[in-house]
Amino acid sequence: MAVTAELAERTPRRPPWLHAYSTMTRWDLAGLRLQLPLIVVVQILAGVGFVLGIGLFFDRIPAPVALYVSTGVVVLNLTLVGLIVGPQITADQKFAGTYEYLRALPVPATAAALAWFSVALIASLPAAVVSLVVAELRYAISFSITPSIVPAVLLTAFTGTMLGYALSHAIDDPMRTRLIAQMLVFFVFGFSPILYPASQQPPWLATISWWLPFEHMATIVRAGLTTGIVSGIGTSYLNVAIWGLVATALSARALARRP
Amino acid sequence: MDPNGDGSFRAEGVTKVFNGSLRANDAITLHVEPGEVYGLLGPNGAGKSTLVKQVIGLLKPTEGRITLGPFDLVEDPAVARQLCSYLPQAQMPIESFKTREAIRLTGRIRGGDGATVDRRTDELIEALDLLEWRDVVGAKLSGGVKRLVGFSMVSVWPGRVVILDEPTNDVDPLRRRLLWDEVRRLGEWGSAVFLVTHNVMEAEKSVDRLAIIADGRLIAEGTPSSLKAQDRSFLRLQLMLVPGAETPALPPFVSHHTRVGHNLVTTIGQTDASHAIGWAQEQIGIGVAEEYALGATTLEDVYIRLTGHVSSDDGEG
Numbered sequence: 205m206a207v208t209a210e211l212a213e214r215t216p217r218r219p220p221w222l223h224a225y226s227t228m229t230r231w232d233l234a235g236l237r238l239q240l241p242l243i244v245v246v247q248i249l250a251g252v253g254f255v256l257g258i259g260l261f262f263d264r265i266p267a268p269v270a271l272y273v274s275t276g277v278v279v280l281n282l283t284l285v286g287l288i289v290g291p292q293i294t295a296d297q298k299f300a301g302t303y304e305y306l307r308a309l310p311v312p313a314t315a316a317a318l319a320w321f322s323v324a325l326i327a328s329l330p331a332a333v334v335s336l337v338v339a340e341l342r343y344a345i346s347f348s349i350t351p352s353i354v355p356a357v358l359l360t361a362f363t364g365t366m367l368g369y370a371l372s373h374a375i376d377d378p379m380r381t382r383l384i385a386q387m388l389v390f391f392v393f394g395f396s397p398i399l400y401p402a403s404q405q406p407p408w409l410a411t412i413s414w415w416l417p418f419e420h421m422a423t424i425v426r427a428g429l430t431t432g433i434v435s436g437i438g439t440s441y442l443n444v445a446i447w448g449l450v451a452t453a454l455s456a457r458a459l460a461r462r463p
Numbered sequence: 464m465d466p467n468g469d470g471s472f473r474a475e476g477v478t479k480v481f482n483g484s485l486r487a488n489d490a491i492t493l494h495v496e497p498g499e500v501y502g503l504l505g506p507n508g509a510g511k512s513t514l515v516k517q518v519i520g521l522l523k524p525t526e527g528r529i530t531l532g533p534f535d536l537v538e539d540p541a542v543a544r545q546l547c548s549y550l551p552q553a554q555m556p557i558e559s560f561k562t563r564e565a566i567r568l569t570g571r572i573r574g575g576d577g578a579t580v581d582r583r584t585d586e587l588i589e590a591l592d593l594l595e596w597r598d599v600v601g602a603k604l605s606g607g608v609k610r611l612v613g614f615s616m617v618s619v620w621p622g623r624v625v626i627l628d629e630p631t632n633d634v635d636p637l638r639r640r641l642l643w644d645e646v647r648r649l650g651e652w653g654s655a656v657f658l659v660t661h662n663v664m665e666a667e668k669s670v671d672r673l674a675i676i677a678d679g680r681l682i683a684e685g686t687p688s689s690l691k692a693q694d695r696s697f698l699r700l701q702l703m704l705v706p707g708a709e710t711p712a713l714p715p716f717v718s719h720h721t722r723v724g725h726n727l728v729t730t731i732g733q734t735d736a737s738h739a740i741g742w743a744q745e746q747i748g749i750g751v752a753e754e755y756a757l758g759a760t761t762l763e764d765v766y767i768r769l770t771g772h773v774s775s776d777d778g779e780g
Contacts, residue, residue: 230568302554302555305556463522
């Protein structure tokens with residue numbers, strides 16, 4: 205029978221992983237089409253704002269300080285989309301009732317996660333570059349860029365995105381996800397030693413910071429853009445990688461969960 | 464695994480208990496053959512969505528099996544997602560997608576090859592009369608058009624099971640007809656189509672068989688005519704009451720009644736027809752009712768009798 209023949213032709217074939225990844229990346233990009241330009245502009249304004257703002261506080265900014273601040277700004281640019289925009293989008297999907305539709309698509313969780321990571325990276329990189337260029341022009345500094353900037357940027361953006369991903373999927377209540385993501389951003393911007401050294405924090409806060417990934421993200425990114433101003437790079441890579449893995453494991457567990 | 468070798472969808476004794484006590488699904492057993500359009504009817508909270516979520520692998524049954532041909536959908540949720548396409552009751556997240564792009568991309572995500580998906584996308588856009596919105600983004604579409612785009616996204620590369628949750632919501636009557644033609648075509652492709660709805664009138668016209676679910680249990684199953692057959696010795700007497708009128712005292716031959724707005728629907732025995740007409744005319748005479756209609760019972764009446772609920776679009780026709 206014709207119907208049976210059609211049916212046989214459509215015996216489920218799992219599409220190749222790369223196909224799932226590329227189609228989901230296109231899906232995420234198209235889904236953000238209206239917001240993406242705005243996100244990039246806001247990111248640039250935030251990054252450039254930090255870089256130029258610091259110059260308004262003091263008469264003279266020594267070159268090491270300018271280097272320190274501007275390399276920290278790169279970390280803010282790299283983590284903002286993954287940490288706050290991601291959870292916001294998922295919370296909106298849960299409120300609108302479309303979250304389950306997306307979960308029911310035949311896409312491996314790893315492909316969907318990496319697709320979102322790629323899009324978050326695309327939305328973050330322009331601002332990071334612009335912030336550095338503006339810092340160079342404003343403070344007459346020069347960065348010594350080494351190849352280690354590539355793994356540092358990728359790992360920082362990955363861990364930031366996966367932390368946001370875990371908040372999105374491991375917490376059922378979208379209201380709570382939204383709240384925690386926003387609090388986290390305040391904490392990262394205000395109380396994490398990204399733009400300033402941890403030694404300027406009270407010891408107890410410095411201890412907390414040391415266990416969290418944000419200070420270490422700044423260390424590895426700084427190591428790729430400067431020479432001689434950071435140490436303990438290996439430990440920092442380890443810390444950020446472990447946080448990335450933990451966040452990925454939490455997301456994977458949440459996405460595989462069937463209550 | 465597939466004893467009948469027919470590729471049918473089977474739910475066997477599916478039970479879902481939440482929080483240790485709430486039985487959202489209670490031993491639901493049903494089967495749907497390839498090509499069949501099967502209605503899942505029931506009031507809100509009856510357990511329809513819970514059943515659907517177990518089929519597509521978002522919830523795990525407490526007990527029971529769900530299979531499609533040789534595939535165990537409970538054991539392997541990844542295969543379940545591959546085999547089932549799902550149109551949720553909520554609108555699709557396509558605010559920034561152009562119509563054609565949304566349909567095409569979903570087809571590709573579902574694993575369809577580029578050329579076939581392109582052809583099928585254009586076919587659906589034409590069949591559902593969506594040409595004028597082909598390159599318009601979702602944010603600019605009306606609810607009904609968005610619904611049709613959602614349906615197209617689900618059926619561009621359909622699974623062997625296609626689950627449509629209230630597919631005709633907000634869709635105008637003309638395009639509803641086009642949509643039903645496309646649902647039929649899914650059947651011809653060999654998909655088993657689940658139509659989840661509480662619009663009984665529409666289901667009666669469009670399904671091959673249906674199940675009525677209430678309080679988590681499957682309380683009736685069959686073709687629309689076989690379900691109505693049980694009520695064949697009854698008639699439906701409908702009274703349009705004067706606005707503001709109280710429900711009049713009902714004569715003893717009325718076996719069942721419901722009131723929605725000014726509309727009083729009663730069920731009477733066939734042999735009481737002449738008494739019923741007399742009573743209805745009397746109600747008009749004393750100014751309680753404006754008009755009446757007497758006819759064969761509909762699936763709606765069966766539904767009301769079984770569930771005690773009135774379906775959503777009652778009175779809309």
